[in-house]
Amino acid sequence: MPEQSAPKRRRIQRSPSPEYKLDDEASYEPYVPVAQRRQAKFAKLTSRGTEKAKATAGQEEQDEREDEEREEERRREKARKERTLLMEAQEVHERKAAEDSKKTDAEKTEEADAEILAAIASRKKLASDLELAQGVQYTEPFKTSWRPPKFVRERSPEEHQRLREKHHILVDGEDIPPPIDNFTDMKVPEVLVKFLKSKRITTPTPIQLQGIPTAFAGRDMIGIAFTGSGKTLAFCLPLIMFALEEEAKLPFVRGEGPVGIILCPSRELATQTYENVLTWTAALAPDGGGKYPQLNTLLCIGGISMSEQSHVLNKGLHIVVATPGRLIDMLEKKRFTFDNCRYLCMDEADRMIDLGFEDDVRNIMSFFKRQRQTLLFSATMPRKIQDFAQLSLVKPILVNVGRAGAANLDVLQVVEYVKQEAKMVYLLECLQKTPPPVIVFSENKNEVDDIQEYLLLKGIEAVAIHGSKSQEERQYAIKSFKSGQKDVMVASSVASKGLDFNDIQHVIIFSMPKEIEDYVHQIGRTGRSGKTGIATTFVNMNTAEQTLLDLKYLLMEAGQKVPPFLQSIEDPRAVQGGSLKGCPVCGGLGHGISNCPKLEDTQRRQMASHRMSDDRGGY
Numbered sequence: 355m356p357e358q359s360a361p362k363r364r365r366i367q368r369s370p371s372p373e374y375k376l377d378d379e380a381s382y383e384p385y386v387p388v389a390q391r392r393q394a395k396f397a398k399l400t401s402r403g404t405e406k407a408k409a410t411a412g413q414e415e416q417d418e419r420e421d422e423e424r425e426e427e428r429r430r431e432k433a434r435k436e437r438t439l440l441m442e443a444q445e446v447h448e449r450k451a452a453e454d455s456k457k458t459d460a461e462k463t464e465e466a467d468a469e470i471l472a473a474i475a476s477r478k479k480l481a482s483d484l485e486l487a488q489g490v491q492y493t494e495p496f497k498t499s500w501r502p503p504k505f506v507r508e509r510s511p512e513e514h515q516r517l518r519e520k521h522h523i524l525v526d527g528e529d530i531p532p533p534i535d536n537f538t539d540m541k542v543p544e545v546l547v548k549f550l551k552s553k554r555i556t557t558p559t560p561i562q563l564q565g566i567p568t569a570f571a572g573r574d575m576i577g578i579a580f581t582g583s584g585k586t587l588a589f590c591l592p593l594i595m596f597a598l599e600e601e602a603k604l605p606f607v608r609g610e611g612p613v614g615i616i617l618c619p620s621r622e623l624a625t626q627t628y629e630n631v632l633t634w635t636a637a638l639a640p641d642g643g644g645k646y647p648q649l650n651t652l653l654c655i656g657g658i659s660m661s662e663q664s665h666v667l668n669k670g671l672h673i674v675v676a677t678p679g680r681l682i683d684m685l686e687k688k689r690f691t692f693d694n695c696r697y698l699c700m701d702e703a704d705r706m707i708d709l710g711f712e713d714d715v716r717n718i719m720s721f722f723k724r725q726r727q728t729l730l731f732s733a734t735m736p737r738k739i740q741d742f743a744q745l746s747l748v749k750p751i752l753v754n755v756g757r758a759g760a761a762n763l764d765v766l767q768v769v770e771y772v773k774q775e776a777k778m779v780y781l782l783e784c785l786q787k788t789p790p791p792v793i794v795f796s797e798n799k800n801e802v803d804d805i806q807e808y809l810l811l812k813g814i815e816a817v818a819i820h821g822s823k824s825q826e827e828r829q830y831a832i833k834s835f836k837s838g839q840k841d842v843m844v845a846s847s848v849a850s851k852g853l854d855f856n857d858i859q860h861v862i863i864f865s866m867p868k869e870i871e872d873y874v875h876q877i878g879r880t881g882r883s884g885k886t887g888i889a890t891t892f893v894n895m896n897t898a899e900q901t902l903l904d905l906k907y908l909l910m911e912a913g914q915k916v917p918p919f920l921q922s923i924e925d926p927r928a929v930q931g932g933s934l935k936g937c938p939v940c941g942g943l944g945h946g947i948s949n950c951p952k953l954e955d956t957q958r959r960q961m962a963s964h965r966m967s968d969d970r971g972g973y
């Protein structure tokens with residue numbers, strides 16, 4: 355067969371173009387149509403892409419495998435650690451259980467108490483959030499122009515102490531101003547001294563004789579004294595004097611002021627304090643026979659129309675007496691400012707800084723633009739609230755007349771066992787003990803209404819007051835009772851704090867409050883300003899044993915008769931051999947902190963959340 359070579363055939367088959375030479379043969383490329391070339395290029399690109407994709411996929415797979423291995427390793431490591439932590443926790447738990455089993459009940463209770471106390475101690479201090487955030491801390495007390503008279507300044511510290519001891523005044527703090535037992539020596543304007551005399555206020559009460567010089571000197575203070583002992587004058591008078599001084603320097607015009615603010619936990623108490631301030635400032639003004647400028651005072655409480663006081667708001671403002679909610683509202687609406695406010699007093703301060711109002715108080719403080727003088731007053735001020743408050747004051751002075759939370763010794767306390775169903779009938783009998791006016795307290799709004807209805811049916815002129823009554827109804831009840839139109843006022847605890855009714859003869863506590871502090875405030879509506887009064891309290895099987903124990907200790911402390919059924923109640927702490935110290939949270943003498951009725955579960959939770967937010971905020 356003849357040898358046929360393909361190239362030859364190719365050459366015959368296809369004639370080269372004239373430009374092609376033979377030696378170009380090696381570089382010869384057959385013609386490929388454009389469409390085919392494009393297709394080929396596309397195929398090549400695709401195959402290259404696939405290869406690259408394959409390579410990437412391979413790499414990813416490897417990375418994934420490595421990641422998984424690392425993750426697995428991490429999991430193993432975590433599991434190892436967790437096992438260790440778990441085991442450690444288990445061991446700690448077992449160790450603690452073993453230790454606890456060796457502890458007495460009393461020791462366990464003390465430990466629990468310490469934990470709760472630590473939670474309270476870690477509460478955010480009482481200052482405005484701005485001050486806290488900016489770390490603003492005032493270290494020196496306010497400076498005022500007031501000086502004690504020379505002869506008082508020349509008395510020795512021992513002489514001051516003797517005067518305090520004579521009046522059972524306990525003080526604590528640095529550079530304590532001297533006690534002064536005479537209004538004139540305190541440099542109270544003569545016209546006011548005369549006016550006070552006309553109201554049978556001739557000599558200062560113990561809280562006044564130490565408290566007024568302390569406040570006049572510009573010092574922050576915590577004033578604790580029993581119910582009806584004249585605390586209102588002790589914190590209002592200094593503010594009145596400061597306001598007079600400011601007004602004399604440069605008269606206030608519209609939009610200026612106030613110089614100071616008095617905060618109260620209830621509308622009724624604020625109204626009463628406002629009325630006192632009005633009387634005292636009127637006595638100082640030319641119309642009242644004085645030679646001092648007229649001061650303008652604003653009552654700032656919920657439930658009333660502020661437009662009625664527009665005549666005050668249209669002038670310079672010196673003093674504001676307020677409840678927290680309405681005050682915050684007015685400040686937010688810029689109806690007045692605290693730009694020049696320098697005095698903040700809280701009446702019934704333990705309630706104000708108690709869990710309910712704490713944030714409101716902080717909010718109010720945030721409106722102050724400069725250092726203020728802060729004063730806290732109450733008849734009850736448990737140790738822990740005192741400690742907490744002290745952190746928030748500048749070199750505070752503690753003025754304490756008697757034990758904080760002790761009952762007024764001018765009140766004869768009678769505790770009677772009365773079955774639930776016999777209470778109403780027995781109430782009628784009790785009302786015969788003294789002439790009117792009488793206050794009947796109940797813990798329950800419905801019960802207040804029931805008692806009033808029953809008394810009205812029996813022909814007794816009775817009014818009722820509780821939180822669900824309208825502001826008008828509350829005002830009417832107080833007004834008609836104060837004026838003597840009505841003989842009996844039936845009230846929930848709203849009327850117990852700080853209200854000063856004339857010469858209440860008898861307080862009947864129809865249902866014993868859970869918190870002994872409330873009891874102290876309730877019986878304190880009688881036996882005021884040195885007069886004596888009676889308090890009759892109904893207890894029965896519905897009264898918690900711990901409350902009865904608090905009551906028993908309080909009666910013992912006040913030297914009152916302890917009825918046999920109370921005597922027979924044993925203190926479980928004594929049985930366990932634990933400490934019999936009073937509760938630092940509510941001041942009750944019959945229980946420790948862990949059984950405190952004031953520290954209900956929700957409150958404990960609240961404190962825990964305070965602690966957590968404090969940890970976060972670093973305050």
Ligand SMILES: Nc1ncnc2c1ncn2[C@@H]1O[C@H](COP(=O)(O)OP(=O)(O)OP(=O)(O)O)[C@@H](O)[C@H]1O
Pocket residue numbers: 554555556557558559562579580581582583584585586587732733851852853854878882883
């Ligand atoms: N120095 C005084 N001498 C006689 N009476 C006074 C004196 N100071 C105040 N009072 C009168 O004592 C009564 C009780 O005063 P106030 O309401 O200030 O007591 P309180 O200590 O605030 O009581 P509470 O703790 O119940 O609020 C008032 O009627 C007041 O006029």
